[in-house]
Amino acid sequence: MKIKSYNLQQKLWIFLFTITLVSIVFAYSLSQVFYQKLYVDYVKENLELQVEQLASDYKGGPLTDTFRQQVEWLNSKTHGEMFVVNNPRELSACLPFEIDYETLISEEERQSLLAGKAVFKKGYEERFQRDIVAVIYPLLDNGRLEGIIYSYIPLTSMNEFTQDYTFVWFIAGFLFIALMFLVGVKVINFMVKPLKEMKKAAMKMARGDYSTVIDGSGRDEIGSLATAFNQMSQSIQEEDERKRDFLADISHELRTPLSYIKGYTQALLDGLVKTKEDERKYLKLISRETKKLQNLVQDLLDLTKLESNTFVINANPVAFAQFIEDYMEKYISILQDKKIKLKMDLSPEVIISGDEVRLEQIIQNILENALRYTEEDGTISLCLTKKGKNCILTIEDTGRGISEEHLAKITQRFYRVNKARSRFDGGTGIGLSIVEKLMELHNGHMTIESELHKGTKVIFVFPILDL
Structure with missing residues (x-):
């Protein structure tokens, strides 16, 4: 059986509707609990106040007809039922139905009444065959229970009282759900719109179209995601x-x-x-x-x-000045044949952490360019100095130089200053790109300075090894 799949927008709608409905049901249930409790407490306090006022008129001794008439008058004016009795058998005169007279109050309740405490009841009462809220108040004379005032309200009256309240809740809840759904749909559509645009843009990117730009003006996470998506799209395009x-x-x-x-x-x-x-x-x-x-x-x-993240150099302590002197021995005959002077000024105390094979590759790429573009009677100079926690190696020539427009692009792969001539006497066109990567692996960096027809200076900065 295939399970139906919902998109993000539909899931948000369902989530919003569910949360709203659950919130209304929970709020209604909670209000019902509080309402019932508050209302029952109110009824209880009202009944207690009434019977206490009546009891204050009792002066002791047998219950008089005047006192009974006062209770009957008050009973006719209240919403509930109230009566006074000293003998349970007298209840037949004030109640329209048969009850078990002997069980009007239990023995436990009788003891509480004898102690002068009112008895509160809530729930189904077999004697009245209905759910009630009742207060029984004792009428005592020198510790003797002369009678009781029994006041109660049927819970059916309370339920009737809350029917209008429940109906109002139902109507208000329905309107609230409708309002939240309408507002929520607009909000969700607004929130999901950038995501839909990103989906369309991603599908276009898969086909090689990077022209779509997502609105990233929002300051929330979706706005940040849209901005990041645009940056990613631009990076992939580049x-x-x-x-x-x-x-x-x-x-x-x-x-x-x-x-x-x-x-x-x-x-x-x-x-x-x-x-x-x-x-x-x-x-x-x-x-x-x-x-x-x-x-x-x-x-x-x-x-x-070098461009892979897995490449690692084999670094060891290198006495840099001695290393350069030894490496330059292989170029002595080449320099002599081309009638190019070599000058070296190397600080002997410099020690770096480096891969000797890759250091040779760095120097070789620069020297090959210097030899290639320096004319006879020119000069190539190597200078190694110490500066703070770094050392600076400078390789300078008096060759043709590089114009400013080409200097910024010189380290790009296959970039050539003189494309026509370089096919014959130039290098591969990626030597400087390799040098730049190797310098990064040595935690250093390279800078190229040049002036047309005056020469080029390549500056390497390496961190010095602390021993």
Whole structure:
């Protein structure tokens, strides 16, 4: 059997109706309890007041006809029934029905009356064959019970008295439910409207449409949710655009070297190369493009790992100045061949916590760019200083520099300042993105300063290891 499913709006309607109905029933039941209690207490106090006033006229001795007549007169003026008796058999003269005279009061009640205490009764009374509220008051003379004043009101009279009250409650409750339902539906529709809009927007997002903007002006949780939804939608849209751009860039980056490799290989296969010198030239070009592809794939793998939350560096204490000096040995011959001067000013006491393999990768990416864009007789400078709890490594060159419009985007993946020329003498285009991620993993950060035709300065800030 299929169970019917309700949406949030319907559930809220049902909840509102149920709560309203339960509240009215509970309030009515509680009011009935209080009303009955208050009314019974009022009747009791009224009956007690009447019999006490009558009893105050009793001066002792046998009950007189005058006293009986006074009770009968008062009985004719009140809503309930009242009589006075000293012998139960005399009740036949004042009651229109047969009762068990000997059981008008029990022995326990008689003892209370002898003690001068009034007796209160509520409920079904067999002697009168009805539900009553009654007060029995003793008439004592020197400790002897000369008689009693018995005053009672049938509960049927009380029920009749409360019928109008119950009817008013029913009408008021019905109107209240109708009013709450009408108002509640509008309020619920207003509250659920942003959620419905979010549902529609989410379905559009699933189809790739991120144009819907939810009204997040409300200051409640739904307004905050709408704002968060808009932010999420914008973030997903930006990420989707970055992903498309990334795939387009990868396709573009792969297409160029693959085209060269395919063209040169096809020329060799077709026998278009006639001399060994040309054949070697073509093979060198194929090797160069293959190396570019290899570097690109490796950088992509590195970047993918770095962007995952599972990547962890193998950090150890590193004497940074000595590490840089040792690493720069491999570049001495390259600098000499390009006739580029190297200057190093390294503070020897700096010790950091770092992954040596990844530190080499950081320095290599920056040095490769510096070597690539610095002309002959230029200079590359490395400076390591200590500042507070951090150290600052600066790698500066006297190369072409970067204009301000490109500087803000230089760390984006596949971003190139000179796109045409970089296809031949540039890197993979994601080296700086890798460096930025590696710096984050080392709890540091990178800043790039540059001026066109004057050079570029890359500043690394690492926390110093406290030993």
